[in-house]
Amino acid sequence: MTTVRSIFSKLPGIAFATLVISGETIAICRGEPNYYRVETTKTAAELNTMYGVSPVQARAMLAGTIRGWHTLPADMDRRGELESLLPRPHDGKQV
Secondary structure (H helix, E strand, C coil), rough: CCCCHHHHHCCCCCEEEEEECCCCCEECCCCCEEEEECCCCCHHHEEEEEEEEHHHHHHHHHHHHCCCCCCCCHHHCHHHHHHHHHCCCCCCCCC
């Protein structure tokens, strides 16, 4: 059984994301149930690169703050299970 503590061990202390609705850059702190608006000229991707946060880690952090830190999307060890449940994009080829 995965614990929140083991989930946290694979996540950075902070990550950044962009709010789709407003385009604002936000900071997500590991384990916190909310996010913080960031006044910056840099994009979330640039900030994540500066802090050594991978895109997968940033998505897991965003999922943790939105859906809960104990959920499958926030668990770096089990993200593959989640991605296998998502529909694959259609590439136009007949199967």
